[in-house]
Amino acid sequence: MLRISQGLETPQLITSGNAARKSCQIDRALLEPEHPQHQHWMGQALQLAAAAGATGDVPVGAIVVDGQGRAIAQAENRKQRDGDPTGHAEILALQRAGRSRQNWHLNDCVLYVTLEPCPMCAGAIINARLGLLVFGAIDPKAGAICSVLNLPASAASNHRLPVIGGVLGQDCQQQLQVWFQQKRPDRFYTQPSENI
Numbered sequence: 001m002l003r004i005s006q007g008l009e010t011p012q013l014i015t016s017g018n019a020a021r022k023s024c025q026i027d028r029a030l031l032e033p034e035h036p037q038h039q040h041w042m043g044q045a046l047q048l049a050a051a052a053g054a055t056g057d058v059p060v061g062a063i064v065v066d067g068q069g070r071a072i073a074q075a076e077n078r079k080q081r082d083g084d085p086t087g088h089a090e091i092l093a094l095q096r097a098g099r100s101r102q103n104w105h106l107n108d109c110v111l112y113v114t115l116e117p118c119p120m121c122a123g124a125i126i127n128a129r130l131g132l133l134v135f136g137a138i139d140p141k142a143g144a145i146c147s148v149l150n151l152p153a154s155a156a157s158n159h160r161l162p163v164i165g166g167v168l169g170q171d172c173q174q175q176l177q178v179w180f181q182q183k184r185p186d187r188f189y190t191q192p193s194e195n196i
């Protein structure tokens with residue numbers, strides 16, 4: 001199991017998902033960490049995250065892009081606003097993607113999210129049979145993809161998930177740092193996920 005305790009300096013293919021390639025329908029070119037599509041959509045996710053941060057929620061944004069390169073769902077963290085413990089950006093984006101297609105099976109889709117998913121979101125991602133996960137900043141406190149846990153590679157997972165981490169990672173990390181400095185200085189970026 002790969003454990004990453006430090007931030008990612010550059011985009012990296014964290015999990016190749018070799019065992020899943022037969023069933024995954026994503027373009028294999030997307031497994032290239034420097035693929036320009038990744039930076040584009042992560043930039044959009046950063047804007048969603050900023051909107052969340054402006055309203056008092058921890059800034060996290062997520063976008064689901066289908067096999068034709070179209071964004072079919074997007075969401076921002078709404079936990080505080082909605083009083084919803086499941087209101088994370090990834091959960092909301094996956095729900096909207098499934099509803100829009102009337103199909104929970106998202107194996108041709110890429111999920112972009114600005115922060116490494118937590119255990120709840122990682123579970124939802126596995127259940128969606130997602131084609132590829134691309135995230136920005138590492139969450140050293142509660143990340144469930146590669147830093148604290150690796151749920152996709154665990155015995156509880158029946159889906160081998162390709163993962164790229166660190167796309168616009170420094171921008172994503174800085175956004176969280178600035179938000180915590182301004183909104184919750186008492187908790188200044190010890191671990192961003194504590195209150196997501």
Ligand SMILES: [Zn+2]
Pocket residue numbers: 088090117118119120121122
């Ligand atoms: Zn989450």
